[in-house]
Amino acid sequence: MEKIEMKRRDFVKVLGLASGGLLFGCNVSADKVVVNTLENGISFVPNLFIQLQKDGKLTIVVARSEMGQGIRTSMASAIAEDLEADWKYVTVQQATGDSKFGNQNTDGSRSIRTLLKPMRKMGAMARTILEQAAAKKWNIPVSNCKAENHFVKNSTTGEEIFFGDLVEEAKTIAIPSDENIILKDKKEFKYIGKKVIRGIDMEDFLHGKANYGLDARLPNMKFASIARSPVTFGSVKSYDTSETVEIDGVEQVVQLDRLIPPAGQFFGMLGGVAVIANNTWSAFQGKNNLNIEWESGLNKTYDSEKFKEKLIGRIQNKSKVVPPFKGNVDKAFENADKVIEATYTMPHLVHAPMEVPNALAWVRDGKCDVWAPVQDPQTVRAEIAHFFGFAIEDITINVMMLGGAFGRKSKSDFVVEAVALSQKINAPVQVVWTREDDIQHSFYHAQNAQYLKGSLDKKGKVTGWLHRVAFPSITSSFKPMSNYIAGFELGMGFTNNPYDIENIQIENAKAESHLRIGWLRSVSNIISGFGINSFVDELAMVSGKDAIDFRLDLLGKDKAPTEKSPHPFNVARLKNVLLEAKKLSKWGRELPEGHGLGVAIHYSFYSYVATVVEVSVKSEKVKVENIYSVLDCGMYVNRDAVINQMEGAAIFGMSITMFGKISTKDGVVEQSNFHDYQMTRMIDAPNIHVHLVDNEEDPTGVGEPGVPPVSAAITNAIFNASGKRVRSLPLSDHGMV
Amino acid sequence: MQTLTINGQDYQVDAPESMPLLWAIRDLIGLTGTKFGCGVAQCGACSIMIDGAVVRSCSTMVSQAIGKNITTIEGTSASLEALRQAWRNNSVPQCGYCQSGQLISAAELLDTNNNPTDEDIDNAMSGNICRCGTYVRIKKAIKEAVELKKQV
Ligand code: FES
Ligand code: FES
Numbered sequence: 001m002e003k004i005e006m007k008r009r010d011f012v013k014v015l016g017l018a019s020g021g022l023l024f025g026c027n028v029s030a031d032k033v034v035v036n037t038l039e040n041g042i043s044f045v046p047n048l049f050i051q052l053q054k055d056g057k058l059t060i061v062v063a064r065s066e067m068g069q070g071i072r073t074s075m076a077s078a079i080a081e082d083l084e085a086d087w088k089y090v091t092v093q094q095a096t097g098d099s100k101f102g103n104q105n106t107d108g109s110r111s112i113r114t115l116l117k118p119m120r121k122m123g124a125m126a127r128t129i130l131e132q133a134a135a136k137k138w139n140i141p142v143s144n145c146k147a148e149n150h151f152v153k154n155s156t157t158g159e160e161i162f163f164g165d166l167v168e169e170a171k172t173i174a175i176p177s178d179e180n181i182i183l184k185d186k187k188e189f190k191y192i193g194k195k196v197i198r199g200i201d202m203e204d205f206l207h208g209k210a211n212y213g214l215d216a217r218l219p220n221m222k223f224a225s226i227a228r229s230p231v232t233f234g235s236v237k238s239y240d241t242s243e244t245v246e247i248d249g250v251e252q253v254v255q256l257d258r259l260i261p262p263a264g265q266f267f268g269m270l271g272g273v274a275v276i277a278n279n280t281w282s283a284f285q286g287k288n289n290l291n292i293e294w295e296s297g298l299n300k301t302y303d304s305e306k307f308k309e310k311l312i313g314r315i316q317n318k319s320k321v322v323p324p325f326k327g328n329v330d331k332a333f334e335n336a337d338k339v340i341e342a343t344y345t346m347p348h349l350v351h352a353p354m355e356v357p358n359a360l361a362w363v364r365d366g367k368c369d370v371w372a373p374v375q376d377p378q379t380v381r382a383e384i385a386h387f388f389g390f391a392i393e394d395i396t397i398n399v400m401m402l403g404g405a406f407g408r409k410s411k412s413d414f415v416v417e418a419v420a421l422s423q424k425i426n427a428p429v430q431v432v433w434t435r436e437d438d439i440q441h442s443f444y445h446a447q448n449a450q451y452l453k454g455s456l457d458k459k460g461k462v463t464g465w466l467h468r469v470a471f472p473s474i475t476s477s478f479k480p481m482s483n484y485i486a487g488f489e490l491g492m493g494f495t496n497n498p499y500d501i502e503n504i505q506i507e508n509a510k511a512e513s514h515l516r517i518g519w520l521r522s523v524s525n526i527i528s529g530f531g532i533n534s535f536v537d538e539l540a541m542v543s544g545k546d547a548i549d550f551r552l553d554l555l556g557k558d559k560a561p562t563e564k565s566p567h568p569f570n571v572a573r574l575k576n577v578l579l580e581a582k583k584l585s586k587w588g589r590e591l592p593e594g595h596g597l598g599v600a601i602h603y604s605f606y607s608y609v610a611t612v613v614e615v616s617v618k619s620e621k622v623k624v625e626n627i628y629s630v631l632d633c634g635m636y637v638n639r640d641a642v643i644n645q646m647e648g649a650a651i652f653g654m655s656i657t658m659f660g661k662i663s664t665k666d667g668v669v670e671q672s673n674f675h676d677y678q679m680t681r682m683i684d685a686p687n688i689h690v691h692l693v694d695n696e697e698d699p700t701g702v703g704e705p706g707v708p709p710v711s712a713a714i715t716n717a718i719f720n721a722s723g724k725r726v727r728s729l730p731l732s733d734h735g736m737v
Numbered sequence: 738m739q740t741l742t743i744n745g746q747d748y749q750v751d752a753p754e755s756m757p758l759l760w761a762i763r764d765l766i767g768l769t770g771t772k773f774g775c776g777v778a779q780c781g782a783c784s785i786m787i788d789g790a791v792v793r794s795c796s797t798m799v800s801q802a803i804g805k806n807i808t809t810i811e812g813t814s815a816s817l818e819a820l821r822q823a824w825r826n827n828s829v830p831q832c833g834y835c836q837s838g839q840l841i842s843a844a845e846l847l848d849t850n851n852n853p854t855d856e857d858i859d860n861a862m863s864g865n866i867c868r869c870g871t872y873v874r875i876k877k878a879i880k881e882a883v884e885l886k887k888q889v
Contacts, residue, residue: 208810212834652868683863
């Protein structure tokens with residue numbers, strides 16, 4: 001391990017903490033914790049810091065991005081739990097992007113999954129030190145000292161010492177060995193799994209004081225708006241600025257070349273023409289007034305409707321077989337009593353986080369400072385070093401609050417743009433995307449088509465399952481000409497199909513990309529969740545069985561998990577969420593005229609979800625009345641935040657199902673703002689009922705697993721209500737909303 | 738130079754002629770609680786009140802606010818305080834970005850309606866998008882705020 005040269009005061013400075021107080025530096029990785037008080041030199045690289053001050057203030061430096069999932073509150077409460085801290089003293093400071101904080105990438109629903117145990121251990125370690133400090137001060141055995149709510153109590157005399165008053169003493173205590181660190185019993189939890197009284201950022205949210213990327217301000221900063229080629233990867237042929245420079249507030253116009261990322265990493269930037277102004281509005285106006293002639297390039301023929309037909313055509317024929325396969329599907333189809341087949345499609349989608357992409361950069365004296373809402377600050381840093389030649393240590397990424405992200409803000413093209421501009425104009429500059437820019441120049445969720453074929457025997461048992469899928473891969477954004485789906489994408493519900501079927505075959509047909517393709521909340525689980533849950537429903541209907549009983553049967557017997565994985569798939573847990581959803585939704589109850597129930601289940605990010613939806617269909621129009629969702633994510637920290645995420649996932653899934661569609665003509669995205677890329681609003685919002693399964697399993701994903709079952713649960717409910725089977729989304733294409 | 742009165746305080750601004758209030762408030766005056774979401778009166782993130790009525794500041798000219806009282810999320814009122822308390826009680830925000838606009842729209846509703854029905858709430862709030870999907874909580878919190886306000 002790298003020897004650390006920095007001293008305590010250096011850390012205090014780098015972290016921007018107040019001086020004085022007791023500082024813990026810890027190296028927290030998924031399975032172990034190394035800690036020291038940083039009073040003397042240390043022999044490890046800390047990636048998490050906790051500071052206790054004499055007034056009792058406890059600061060936790062959090063190195064994950066806040067994008068609405070409550071991560072700052074969750075991480076702080078995990079540490080506060082085992083430290084026996086009083087929540088009113090806890091504050092959180094956001095870490096800058098720096099390798100000393102370990103992996104800071106916030107995606108894949110993994111923060112709590114990997115960090116809960118180490119963080120709890122960290123808290124327990126600090127608590128043990130404080131108890132030992134009290135023991136030393138009172139000169140009594142440590143077994144008589146018990147920390148409770150920011151005080152250590154002498155169990156013989158009942159005397160108490162405030163945590164803050166133990167700071168000096170604690171600096172003299174040696175780090176306790178692992179066997180002396182005892183985690184709290186689950187029964188004594190005050191924060192983990194409980195409703196947290198006050199989210200760390202609540203008051204800021206309520207008073208407009210939270211600092212999002214877009215709120216970053218520097219003296220004399222400039223604002224920039226960039227015109228990018230309407231067709232992906234087109235370039236500027238010529239441009240005329242005469243109507244732009246007329247605009248009050250516009251200062252200059254700068255051309256930016258496209259930066260192409262090296263194979264396999266980074267995001268680069270699209271390039272275009274940037275208007276620099278002394279306020280955002282003038283920059284926007286200046287951009288609108290540019291007259292640009294574009295060289296559209298190869299993607300100008302991309303018509304997403306035609307491409308959809310092409311994909312549908314391809315998946316009707318035998319395609320590339322991907323492992324694992326089981327048995328012999330052709331035989332199963334030959335010997336079947338009934339064979340059914342169906343084709344499903346979904347269009348491109350875009351994240352449209354409420355806060356548009358933006359970044360403020362200031363390049364000066366060979367250094368580069370960035371203030372931006374980013375999910376993955378370390379990659380941003382590496383990318384800036386790559387394109388602009390700064391030494392890594394001369395780049396600072398100040399991670400601002402994220403006004404939503406859903407995967408968009410882990411692609412750092414908007415930061416690269418700001419750095420390029422700041423370097424060119426020698427001033428701090430904030431690049432602000434308009435909503436139109438966001439909708440028209442994103443990294444899109446892939447348009448897709450799936451063909452499923454299944455066979456049933458005389459008893460209605462499923463004997464064969466063929467699943468053919470085609471969509472442009474995320475890999476195409478990193479390696480041009482990647483025309484097949486990557487293994488990690490197929491692993492999101494396709495190749496790890498949970499059903500116990502004797503003969504299974506998965507095939508992947510070719511799909512070229514003509515837009516930048518990227519990941520969007522839940523990624524290709526959205527596709528598999530829709531296709532598989534729709535088709536299982538069709539099989540159930542043909543076999544004449546109840547949709548839930550049919551699924552329980554198809555999942556097969558409980559088995560001991562066999563997968564080599566830190567969180568092996570356990571079919572019993574999937575069946576359990578389904579049964580819980582049955583209960584929660586009162587499945588089978590009598591429904592009002594025109595109402596229907598639909599169900600879907602999905603396993604993703606190691607979590608298990610079942611969703612039941614109640615819709616009403618009146619004169620062909622669909623209204624979602626109720627959504628019942630059950631989540632098994634193992635142990636969870638902030639109960640209420642998890643429920644909030646599931647409610648949000650239900651709405652996100654609804655938006656996809658009802659309206660979600662990005663289409664192109666002549667290579668240009670046809671949608672531009674919320675009037676034509678619509679999302680669910682209050683008036684359409686259903687009642688949402690969430691149940692969390694309580695168990696002692698390791699924590700798994702929360703932010704994403706709620707989305708994948710929603711679409712099929714809705715379309716299955718529509719079938720139940722009206723007999724109409726919807727196989728292509730969104731519903732707005734069918735005049736159903 | 739124009740004078741804008743925001744939350745009871747006067748600010749001198751020199752705004753370009755066509756500039757909407759949103760940008761005068763955010764970029765010229767520096768009050769960043771009012772948010773940009775769409776720029777075309779579709780999302781409600783930029784909601785403010787002018788003399789007690791909600792407007793989308795991205796689509797309202799500076800001239801329309803001269804000599805009037807502007808309330809932003811940095812301000813206060815009996816309705817806003819009741820709503821804040823209800824928002825806390827129900828842990829409404831996720832990313833928080835839309836919440837300035839949500840609170841302002843809800844404040845107008847509470848100012849003008851002592852007993853809003855579900856339908857009143859839907860109508861008052863459907864101009865405000867929450868991409869994180871906190872609608873269920875917003876609705877519950879508004880109902881709670883109505884009761885809280887009656888108690889004071
Ligand atoms: S920014 Fe004004 S309504 Fe969206
Ligand atoms: S809380 Fe994120 S957009 Fe509403």
